[in-house]
Amino acid sequence: MTKFAIKYALTFLLLIPAQAIVFNHMILFNVALPLVFLYLIIILPITLGTNISMLLSFLAGAVLDVFCDTPGVNALCCTLVSFARKPLFHLYVSMDEDLAGFSPSSRTMGHAAYMKFMSTVVVLYLSLMFTIEAFQFFSFKLLVLRIIASSAYTFILLYALDCLSLRPRRA
Template sequence: MAKHLLLSIALFVVLGLIQVLICNNINLLNVATPFIFIYPLIRLPLTLHKNWTMTIAFAMGLTIDVFSNTQGMNALACVVLAALRDPMIKLYTTHDDEITDPVPSPKSLGIAPYMKYLFSMTLCFCIAITFIEAFTLRNFLVSLYRVIGCTLITFIILVGIDAIANAKNEKRL
């Protein structure tokens, strides 16, 4: 568990730098911005206590906020994501399913449940960050387009990151 936590921290540093330096400057069709820094939060071990998960999520979001000048928006969205993590896992796994690895992955949950989990978590984060940024329902359609665009681009990139990570793990075996 300590090894995975250190790997998650290293992954967050790398993805956080990519987020701040590259992804924050990408704005496809003026509606879609990828949020790749949430990947380590989604992949935190399920055995990690909820208080630690919330603390790590807050620290991750606050770190991105400091370098993106977004004044706590990412911190709040990350904490919302951390709060929804356990219910999402329970939604896509049954009590009969035995999770072999405490880290959510296609190998531990199965491909279909993991993809549903990854998409749902991405959607929840994008809904939270979009409506926190807008802070109004005045331009609801624009916000809805932004949620859809951000969710799709982020999900596609996270699936790619997952494919790269799983390919590296399979090569080691």
């Protein structure tokens, strides 16, 4: 667990500035925004208490809000997604399995289940975020386009990140 905590802290310190400085500026066609920092919510162990996982997710969202001048937007979405994370996970993985120290990834869950879980989290997060933002300028067509394009873009980058983190190690 200590090893995971150190690894998670390092990922946090790397991904939040990377999201603010790099990924927030990689917008495609003015609609597709990649939110790679969602990896921080996805990889939290399923057996970790919901309270701790919500606090960690809230912290990630709040820090990103400071960087992006979007007070409360990411913090609220992170809290909501983190709250719904465990039930979403059990849509694709049986309750009966031994989940001690289980951190969702394509290796632990299998490709198909992980892709479904990841895409559900991504679509839920982006739908919430763009709906909150749509209170200012509402355009249903633009809202749907932004959710679909950003979800696809984020999904590809998150899958690439997962593959990178699971590089085969030499014996």
